Amino acid sequence: MFPNNLFENPDRLNRLIDIAQSSFLPLVKGALLYSVTIALVSFAIGLIIAVFTALARISGIRPLVIIARIYVSIIRGTPLLVQLFIIFFGLPSIGVRLDPIAAAIIGFSLSVGAYSSEVIRAAILSIPKGQWEAAYSIGMTYMQALKRVILPQATRVSIPPLSNSFISLVKDTSLAAAITVPEMFRKAQEIVASTYEPMLLYIEAALIYWVICFLLSILQDRIEIRLDRYI
């Protein structure tokens, strides 16, 4: 009567253990090869976009300020999943055909660039005016002051919020499943399709995400302690 009940059907339990074991490696591989790698690459590119966007916002040069604001507004005002669909499924209709991974990296980089630009802008503005003046007083140019004096201090201020962004990004890479990137969540979906065990596979995937994010938060603590040494 209850052939599917775990506790009355030892075969079913064995089958679940089997699937859990055999799916573990493919999932971890999908996580490391795609989820984490795409997150790292997108975050690096995104931070560069973010610094320039923040500087454009602060510059006070009207056209730059307007461009930066429009960019941030569009990215923040539309869902990431929709952006990914536009890049991967939409662009081919105007002749731009992208590999799924490239499409994912472009989408995630633009997203990180927009959100993190606000963090970096706030961090730069939080550095006291006296630091700029001290840098100028020893003859530095704007770029020298920024690079040697302001950004190193702004980095310290922005580590906690940027760590948040990175951890969110690692989880957001699961959206790339929808544009056929073979990352962990996509892998889980494929295994579900052949085994019909959604509960097991999705919980397994969730656990792997959680472990990765847990390790990342430990890394964040380490970085903060290292940067705290002069405060």
Next chain:
Amino acid sequence: MIQVRDLHKQFQSLHVLKGISLSVEKGKVVVIIGPSGSGKTTLLRCLNALEIPTSGSVQIGDVKLDFSQKPDRSRIPLLRRQTGMVFQSYNLFPHMTALQNVMEGPVTVKKEDPRKAQSKASAVLAKVGLGDKLDHYPAQLSGGQQQRVGIARALAMDPQVMLFDEPTSALDPELVGDVLKVMKELAQEGMTMVVVTHEMSFARDVADEVIFMDQGVIVEQGPPEQVFRQPREERTRQFLQHLQGRDTP
């Protein structure tokens, strides 16, 4: 060494400097005194273009900027290279050690060889009495020590002129002496200095000339004994009396 001609500074409707002219010869120490809001700090900050004057001209050494026309912004760093500035709140770079603070200008701005800059920076720090604090971060130093690092950082650029903006105002009284001592030594070595301060004893002992400013103009200027003992202007007399009243209650 310093030539200031008819300098005006306006912040919107607020007229902070109303036509300041001033010249300082090489090796002289000029102390600017005056009530708060008199424009003395603004004047000092105009000398190295941290504040851009509304009109008038500033010449330091052979770098002259005329602000009456649209100033050539690319020459502002040149003017700043002629001057060293010491701030009321030190403004040390908190992410660098004392040594790194002092080396930063020579290495980044003057592109000096880091090893040479390091030995020079150590020497300058030793000169201000901090030879044993090279590897301390600002947060690990007292206010007086931080301010002396600030002086060393400015000196390391070999400025023609040193500008001091109330260098001891943020310090505990017992730490003021160390900083003033370093400033006196500098003056004795023939450094050209412009000092905004409330330390009347420093003005009396070290200044070649005292300038009393009020409401954006120079009210009176002259050697310290004249300005302090026989001020010509009623406004100067009131200010000095007020200070004495405060110092000896």
